[in-house]
Amino acid sequence: MAGRRKFWTPLCDLLGIDYPIMLAAMAPDLSDPKLVAAVSEAGGIGVLACADKSPEEIHAMAKETRKLTGRPFGIDIGLPARAESYGLEYAEAAEKARIPQEYIEFRARFLRERGIPLVDDVRKANPGMSSVASFKLGEAFSRTQVRAILEVRPALFVSALGNPSFMVPEAHALGIKVMSVVGKVKDAVRVAQGGVDAVICTGTAAGGHSGDIDGMVLIPQVAERVAPTPVVAGGGIVDGKGLAAALALGATGVWVGSRFIASAECSAPDWYKDKILAADDTATARTKWYTGKTCRHLRSDWDNACDASGLAPLPMPKQAILATPMALGAAQAGHYAESGIFCGQGVGRIEAVLPAAKIVEQMIETARDVLARQLPGRVNYD
Template sequence: MPIQLNSKLCQIFNIRYPIVLSGMAGIPNMAPLVAAVSNAGGLGTLGAAYMTPQELRDAIHEIKKRTNAAFAVNIFAHVGPDHYTNFDAVNEELNPIRENLGVKKRTQDEIRTSNHFEEQLGILLEEKVPIISTTFGLLSEHHMQKVKSLGIKIMSKVTTVEEAVQAEKRGCDVIVAQGSEAGGHRGTFDVSSRPSGANIGTMALVPQVVDHVHIPVIAAGGIMDGRGLVASLALGAQGVQMGTRFLTSAESGAHEVYKRALLDSTEESTVITNAFSGRPARGIKNDFIQHWEASLTKPLTFPTQNTLTREIRNASAKQNNPEYMALWAGQGTRMLTDNHAAGDIINQIVEEARGIISF
């Protein structure tokens, strides 16, 4: 079968090109990038996991003002309650970093993570968001029925064939097969027995997932250009998801120091760490990660570790100091471009892919 850019994924999501923006939670003001990707023919995705209900609603309204095209919103599924086992040891290990940044020391009573999942999902249903994507697991059968009753499509991230099969059985319309090259959090459903997540490369994962499910598969992890798109389509995927590729775009809300760190990095710069959030994620190795690795201290589980380190990350960003920020990035950073418009990036990827396919 010849490789075609107008895949089944394009029909399901009503998009021109099989290119999906990854939902990157925690980066401010991403509505312009989401809309720009959708306007260019891809599928923009808002990373909403850490947003308050009002922030989420405002962001959705901003996206709708900027585009009439389809877009998605990503939320975290099955985030458990706070756990404070080993809190004192972890908290003590962070104090030298706090002192370095001028951040106040914190007690256990001050660390509480807000869980807005039900309110977030309710807003997505009220706003009739075209596509909902999930990370860390699947919507419950009850939630899935509510979403499906409104005609909203569901896309879920997986890191193993077993997770992909579960997603299809639950009723997902599309699966994102995330290889270990991907930046940011691993989408692994259960990391209790996998401290580093399921570390299967994109090239190995995608065809195996494709062979075991009957719904469209999107390839994610290390894909940066038309070559990666064509390779993914050749492996049986119906499209690609990219996050790192758009972080240095003109419309990205990423901090300028973060963008510079990405542009200065190489394929050897990133590591998978649970130091910032308590869940495995790929990012550029900096002083925070090195400090944590040297301490040999086990982090708190997600989301408590993430809440405990947030003040440190925010202070580091305000001081234009990349050494204590979470610099999430995939392994393809040598292929990044500086300040190109998202639409130009998509057009370049599509033209390169067409050139390869017609060769």
């Protein structure tokens, strides 16, 4: 775009973008063609969340995105090595998963006491109700997704889980860059050795599935251990201060999720956005009660009741199969917090729903100001 004020890092050269800002993939349907195109048009790069999408749906979403922008975009899926796949039909999945009776009884009590219906139709999910996506996890399924992505040829492929090394040579031959999301140094080293073009490393503040380690600790360690592979930092980054800090820690750009949920283009329902705007620094919890894997979301009564139940979380995807009909019922009955509002710890500083381009522009303006004016004015050297 002519006249755009530049702020660039090697990530921009790698991806052919203006600003080192990536829209993090958020399934289901938050990082959709509309939001992805808006971020790519603004000079960053949008990444389509396709974890729960079939090969046909991946083709359709890429086509839709290309109608909206000619700029680079990415596609993200999970590559689970061990997760079981139960298909998308709830009743069948529940039967196959054989959820223990005491968990079924606990859920029934929880719902009865609050007047929440059990809704077992996953098509009733709102964008952002990620627990639903878990129904489709499985290695065989994800390999069919990889094939579709190679056919679609986006600028970038991102694996949310697992190691994409098996597909790196083919992706590179097609001109597709490959990145992988990690939350531990060990995993970062493994994917870097597998040949990814950059490692996306998310600290524990990140929304959705996140690790134990704080970004302040993780990002510099990963950057040192995987050099010269570039690192992109994620988790709790909602503005230009976060961007400047990430660059100081050794990252080459940022992977931003929650901030873009509160954007005009995001298809999350208004109540989802309102809850994010209202949340403070203590509002999130990281529990296994929605999906069976540690996942950051707004703390809810479901978390509190599960904590008090004496039960242990079931492994993914069994816990998601247990929680999803509760979450869908909660959304329907207006118990929004219980529906599972996945978001990061940075929500305390998200104060307005803005157009995605404004979010990008403000992030760049603030980062420039911090680096070029504020820090030199505040730091003295001998």
